[in-house]
Amino acid sequence: MVYLTRLEHFNAAHKLYNNNWSKEQNEAVFGVCANENWHGHNYDLYVTIKGHPNPDTGFLFDVKELSKLIKQRVIDHLDHKNLNLDVPFLNGQMCSTENLAIAIWKELAPNLPQTVELHCIKLYETPRIYVEYFGG
Amino acid sequence: MVYLTRLEHFNAAHKLYNNNWSKEQNEAVFGVCANENWHGHNYDLYVTIKGHPNPDTGFLFDVKELSKLIKQRVIDHLDHKNLNLDVPFLNGQMCSTENLAIAIWKELAPNLPQTVELHCIKLYETPRIYVEYFGG
Amino acid sequence: MVYLTRLEHFNAAHKLYNNNWSKEQNEAVFGVCANENWHGHNYDLYVTIKGHPNPDTGFLFDVKELSKLIKQRVIDHLDHKNLNLDVPFLNGQMCSTENLAIAIWKELAPNLPQTVELHCIKLYETPRIYVEYFGG
Amino acid sequence: MVYLTRLEHFNAAHKLYNNNWSKEQNEAVFGVCANENWHGHNYDLYVTIKGHPNPDTGFLFDVKELSKLIKQRVIDHLDHKNLNLDVPFLNGQMCSTENLAIAIWKELAPNLPQTVELHCIKLYETPRIYVEYFGG
Amino acid sequence: MVYLTRLEHFNAAHKLYNNNWSKEQNEAVFGVCANENWHGHNYDLYVTIKGHPNPDTGFLFDVKELSKLIKQRVIDHLDHKNLNLDVPFLNGQMCSTENLAIAIWKELAPNLPQTVELHCIKLYETPRIYVEYFGG
Amino acid sequence: MVYLTRLEHFNAAHKLYNNNWSKEQNEAVFGVCANENWHGHNYDLYVTIKGHPNPDTGFLFDVKELSKLIKQRVIDHLDHKNLNLDVPFLNGQMCSTENLAIAIWKELAPNLPQTVELHCIKLYETPRIYVEYFGG
Numbered sequence: 001m002v003y004l005t006r007l008e009h010f011n012a013a014h015k016l017y018n019n020n021w022s023k024e025q026n027e028a029v030f031g032v033c034a035n036e037n038w039h040g041h042n043y044d045l046y047v048t049i050k051g052h053p054n055p056d057t058g059f060l061f062d063v064k065e066l067s068k069l070i071k072q073r074v075i076d077h078l079d080h081k082n083l084n085l086d087v088p089f090l091n092g093q094m095c096s097t098e099n100l101a102i103a104i105w106k107e108l109a110p111n112l113p114q115t116v117e118l119h120c121i122k123l124y125e126t127p128r129i130y131v132e133y134f135g136g
Numbered sequence: 137m138v139y140l141t142r143l144e145h146f147n148a149a150h151k152l153y154n155n156n157w158s159k160e161q162n163e164a165v166f167g168v169c170a171n172e173n174w175h176g177h178n179y180d181l182y183v184t185i186k187g188h189p190n191p192d193t194g195f196l197f198d199v200k201e202l203s204k205l206i207k208q209r210v211i212d213h214l215d216h217k218n219l220n221l222d223v224p225f226l227n228g229q230m231c232s233t234e235n236l237a238i239a240i241w242k243e244l245a246p247n248l249p250q251t252v253e254l255h256c257i258k259l260y261e262t263p264r265i266y267v268e269y270f271g272g
Numbered sequence: 273m274v275y276l277t278r279l280e281h282f283n284a285a286h287k288l289y290n291n292n293w294s295k296e297q298n299e300a301v302f303g304v305c306a307n308e309n310w311h312g313h314n315y316d317l318y319v320t321i322k323g324h325p326n327p328d329t330g331f332l333f334d335v336k337e338l339s340k341l342i343k344q345r346v347i348d349h350l351d352h353k354n355l356n357l358d359v360p361f362l363n364g365q366m367c368s369t370e371n372l373a374i375a376i377w378k379e380l381a382p383n384l385p386q387t388v389e390l391h392c393i394k395l396y397e398t399p400r401i402y403v404e405y406f407g408g
Numbered sequence: 409m410v411y412l413t414r415l416e417h418f419n420a421a422h423k424l425y426n427n428n429w430s431k432e433q434n435e436a437v438f439g440v441c442a443n444e445n446w447h448g449h450n451y452d453l454y455v456t457i458k459g460h461p462n463p464d465t466g467f468l469f470d471v472k473e474l475s476k477l478i479k480q481r482v483i484d485h486l487d488h489k490n491l492n493l494d495v496p497f498l499n500g501q502m503c504s505t506e507n508l509a510i511a512i513w514k515e516l517a518p519n520l521p522q523t524v525e526l527h528c529i530k531l532y533e534t535p536r537i538y539v540e541y542f543g544g
Numbered sequence: 545m546v547y548l549t550r551l552e553h554f555n556a557a558h559k560l561y562n563n564n565w566s567k568e569q570n571e572a573v574f575g576v577c578a579n580e581n582w583h584g585h586n587y588d589l590y591v592t593i594k595g596h597p598n599p600d601t602g603f604l605f606d607v608k609e610l611s612k613l614i615k616q617r618v619i620d621h622l623d624h625k626n627l628n629l630d631v632p633f634l635n636g637q638m639c640s641t642e643n644l645a646i647a648i649w650k651e652l653a654p655n656l657p658q659t660v661e662l663h664c665i666k667l668y669e670t671p672r673i674y675v676e677y678f679g680g
Numbered sequence: 681m682v683y684l685t686r687l688e689h690f691n692a693a694h695k696l697y698n699n700n701w702s703k704e705q706n707e708a709v710f711g712v713c714a715n716e717n718w719h720g721h722n723y724d725l726y727v728t729i730k731g732h733p734n735p736d737t738g739f740l741f742d743v744k745e746l747s748k749l750i751k752q753r754v755i756d757h758l759d760h761k762n763l764n765l766d767v768p769f770l771n772g773q774m775c776s777t778e779n780l781a782i783a784i785w786k787e788l789a790p791n792l793p794q795t796v797e798l799h800c801i802k803l804y805e806t807p808r809i810y811v812e813y814f815g816g
């Protein structure tokens with residue numbers, strides 16, 4: 001079993017805001033992250049897949065194909081977007097890094113070729129904060 | 137003459153949008169950066185000052201004081217903000233990295249102690265794009 | 273189960289020196305790291321916790337609270353300190369990165385909120401050397 | 409159980425080329441990576457071992473010894489080499505990052521001291537692509 | 545005057561080899577870099593231009609256009625190539641980082657729009673070695 | 681004119697402490713940096729030289745020779761040392777990054793080959809603080 005990881009990037013706006021709460025409660029819990037005019041991040045997304053290398057190519061999966069798949073299923077929907085407003089697959093969810101990582105897993109896991117399996121979504125919100133999700 | 141640099145960070149939302157133009161023209165010129173729902177970045181800000189070290193301390197300027205000054209004059213006004221909406225000193229300007237670097241220079245240059253001079257504002261919008269401004 | 277990681281920093285002096293050995297034996301085993309006048313490092317500390325996101329916030333645990341906890345329990349005791357002389361919770365231990373990671377685990381594990389668990393302490397001594405400890 | 413990781417580097421040329429295939433088929437599958445005149449990379453190699461720290465030293469294994477071992481067994485055979493032509497232990501294999509990581513594992517695992525075990529070979533081909541191999 | 549920098553990457557094979565010298569002399573001067581079977585690098589290329597921001601856009605020059613220009617004039621000719629064999633604009637030159645930076649300058653300087661000027665080519669051969677060229 | 685830069689590292693202990701002042705005054709000015717038991721850093725040292733490439737080699741100066749020279753003149757005297765106690769060329773000086781950069785310049789400038797000139801010493805004390813010195 002070998003693990004292959006590809007790094008992709010996206011830049012997006014978001015806010016942390018629970019619509020069931022008052023503005024005051026949101027500010028008390030989320031602080032500056034609740035700014036109603038939004039803030040944003042350069043997200044770094046590491047996608048790790050696992051499986052056995054193909055003896056003819058030495059590849060687990062062509063990393064250029066993996067990049068294309070991540071782009072189509074994830075990056076095109078998140079890059080230069082507002083995560084709270086523009087992304088159908090985040091609808092109705094709090095836009096935390098935790099939830100974003102899980103949502104990205106759900107977009108990618110069923111769309112990988114059958115010879116490999118999704119192993120990990122690792123998502124950096126800033127260089128000092130990241131979330132990992134291994135499914136399940 | 138010695139140069140001292142301090143790195144600070146801020147996360148902000150913005151869009152590239154010229155209000156004198158139609159939506160179509162904005163999208164033609166700025167592409168995804170014109171998304172009316174905003175996008176955002178983790179900005180890295182390098183502030184470089186120059187001068188002569190004080191013989192008693194070996195310091196050009198206490199870097200903790202420099203950090204405090206940058207925080208008060210710049211970071212507190214930009215971090216977790218919408219650059220187009222929330223920042224008086226960016227009012228009426230296009231929110232490009234170029235203009236942002238110049239505006240930061242104007243906030244800092246007159247507020248440094250007399251023993252040092254502002255040398256450079258270097259601002260990363262993403263790890264692959266940065267702007268430098270040396271005044272003048 | 274989601275994993276959340278926070279990076280913190282501290283700068284400290286130490287030496288690798290076994291007081292039960294002669295100076296010669298220490299130098300033979302630890303080389304330049306045994307310099308009796310000390311040397312030092314910028315340590316990078318990654319703290320990873322695991323658990324389930326809270327549906328109201330989307331948070332595993334507020335990362336600002338996590339940062340505060342790491343600061344109180346660990347960073348305030350290690351930053352700008354001499355690891356051999358100034359740190360009660362390292363008393364009587366060799367100041368290797370391995371032992372330091374284990375000691376940091378012991379300071380943090382019992383002090384996390386009950387909704388999360390400590391998963392990993394990852395400690396960089398230099399950009400080319402790091403230790404991971406998962407407890408147990 | 410503690411995990412200790414050491415980063416080493418090597419620079420090498422290679423091409424992705426299956427000699428059982430025509431030039432056209434190689435170009436169709438591997439694209440620019442099949443350039444018959446070669447291309448190359450700065451590889452980053454992270455070697456992780458695991459075990460219990462020695463109470464006298466606090467060390468899992470002296471990281472300078474680990475570095476020397478990686479140098480002798482791996483780096484000296486790969487650095488400034490052509491991976492397809494110059495490396496006996498890669499003979500007859502496709503020069504993918506996947507296969508390279510597995511081959512490095514096989515060179516290192518049997519040559520570590522008995523007090524530690526090889527845990528992971530993590531190999532970056534570029535800053536955006538890496539492979540991990542845990543043996544077995 | 546504002547300075548705008550864009551980072552691009554390419555991976556290439558090369559060797560340091562003076563064809564007017566014997567193999568022995570090449571090995572004496574260039575060491576492992578003279579390996580006749582080539583070695584290679586992930587090059588990081590920083591292109592800095594200077595000029596005045598356009599008041600309508602806030603841009604010195606659209607960074608996506610700059611990226612496209614660098615790609616067409618430079619990256620497409622160097623990426624996944626053998627610098628000694630495949631690159632017309634390096635013909636007959638030693639493939640040092642110094643010469644490569646100068647050659648890239650010559651490809652880019654005359655092809656920029658008239659509103660900006662090329663300021664610097666900064667080229668990393670490895671994370672520990674880089675060359676800067678400012679023309680002239 | 682071409683500029684060539686080499687990165688080297690050293691790890692050292694120091695404190696910021698003016699022996700002409702009381703302990704209280706030192707703590708008031710230098711804060712935690714005045715800890716009498718020392719603290720330390722992983723320093724990153726960028727040495728930039730300038731000159732014209734040799735037409736036979738393409739080299740400004742062999743970067744391996746440059747590295748050897750920096751090691752002999754600087755790194756061997758600073759690495760795993762106490763900057764206040766162990767370094768003759770820092771004797772009697774405040775151990776600020778500013779003074780350290782100037783002292784390194786003085787060790788290197790007169791010892792370079794006549795075909796090149798020292799251009800800049802850039803010294804990182806932490807990833808967020810660095811000093812540059814251009815002589816004069």
